[in-house]
Amino acid sequence: MKDHILVVGGYGHVGRLICxxxxxxxxxxxxxxGRSFSKAREFCSTTNGSVIPLELDITKSLPSDLFETVRIVVMCLDQKDTGFIQACFANNVDYIDISANHSFLSRIEELQTEAMNHKTAAVLSVGLAPGLTNLLARHTKSYLDNTEEMDIYVMLGLGDRHGRAAIEWTIDNLNTRFQVYSNWEKVNVDTFSSGKTTYFGKELGERKGYRFYFSDQNSLPHTLQIPTVSTRLCFDSKVITYVIMLLKRVGIFRLIKYQSIRKVMVWLFSKIRWGKELYALKIDAFGEVSGKRVKAECSIQGRQEALLTAKIAAKLTEKLYTMKGLNGIYHLEELFDIDSFYPDVIAPHVR
Structure with a gap:
């Protein structure tokens, strides 16, 4: 009977929270x-045996019986190719991915026909950004008759504990040039450029965010039909945000290509605890209501970003587990609105 849930990377920082x-x-x-059975077994021993450990390396040949009892896979690791995902589809296993890597998510989207043919489903953009940002974007857009432009702001608390994979992803994208949509045209932009200020509310006040390579700004133009979307990042410490912007401007992050320098930066980021254990999201949407130009704003704040990602992934897994006849590849906001995750996942505090 296909009734098991396979969490790949299940003993990692976010994976164990999902389990x-x-x-x-x-x-x-x-x-x-995961690749280490001892680490999987060590984690599972903390669950009174209710979670099952498994040694699995998705880059190698998969066990022939791997998918016999699996109903859904939740992927918590970055991948280099889509072979494992295609194996899921071929074995009628639904798939959830918490990756924030736009280039890889785009490759998954190309498997639409394959998913449909095998009558399986994949859901992408599951987490904070992308994920909750996508749901909040859909919610904000609902206030407008026509949405022409959307600015998304992500604030991360430096007092929060982030997994090594998340820190490495952030470091690797500090010197990235990427594309965003501006009036339906793709334009090239640089990470931590084009600073823009928004108001996060009375407690956090005004903050300046800078462009960052979050995948939501590439998927939302298609899923929500918005011509111009930009996502910006800041930290709860204004000083750290400003210092990173200056380091980027003088070219320090070009040194990331050297592994020794990259390792030092990853270590430094992992040791920073100069802030709060919080996250905050803000959407500024520009468009029309009854023919008048207006701006719609929505924000949400919370604590423990990794736990939020785990709760969204787990709630989505629960929904897919009982859902019948869903075929194809979707981003989270194409299937659900933000109310679908109230109140057990997100505290009812959207402004």
Whole structure:
């Protein structure tokens, strides 16, 4: 019977949180998989045996019986090719990905026909950004008759604990040149450029965010039909945000290409605890209501970004587990609105 949930990277920083969210709903049905069986077994021992450990390296030949009992896969690792995802489809296994890597998500989107043919589903943009930003963007857009432009702001608290993979992804994108949509045209922009200020509310006040390579700004123009979308990043420490902008401007982050320098930067970011354990999102949408030019604003704040990602992934898994007849590849906002994750995932505090 296909009734198990396979969490790949299940003993990692976010993966273990996803397993913990799911174990009460599906005792003895959740599998924490990864390359190290000892690490998987060590984590599973903390769950009173309700999560099952599995040694699995998705870059190698997969066990012939891997998918026999698996209903859904939740992927918590970055991948270099789509072979594993295609194996999921071929074995009628639904797929959830928490990756923020736009280039790889685009490659998954190209498997639309394959997913449809195998009558399976994949859901992308699951987490904070992308994920909650996508849901908040859809919510904000609903206030406008016509949306012409959207600015998304992501604030991360430096007091929060971020997994190594998330830190490495951030470091690797500090010297990135990427494309965004401006009036339906793709334009090239640089990371931590084009600073723009928004108001996060009374407690956090005004903050300046800078362009960053979040995948939501590339998918939302298509899923929500918005001609211009930009996503900007800042930290709860104004000083750190400003210092990073200056370092980027003088070219320090070009040194990331040297592994020794990259390792030092990853280590430094992992040790920074000069802020709060929070995240904050803000959407500024520009368009029309009844023929008048208006601006719609929505924001949401919370704590523990990794736990938020785990809760969204677990709630989505629960929904897919019981959903019938869903075929194809979707981003989160194409299937659900933000109310779908109230109140057990997101506290009812959207402004």
């Amino acid at each position: 913990q969210q799911l174990e009460n709903l599906y005792p003895d049905k959740v599998i924490a998989a």
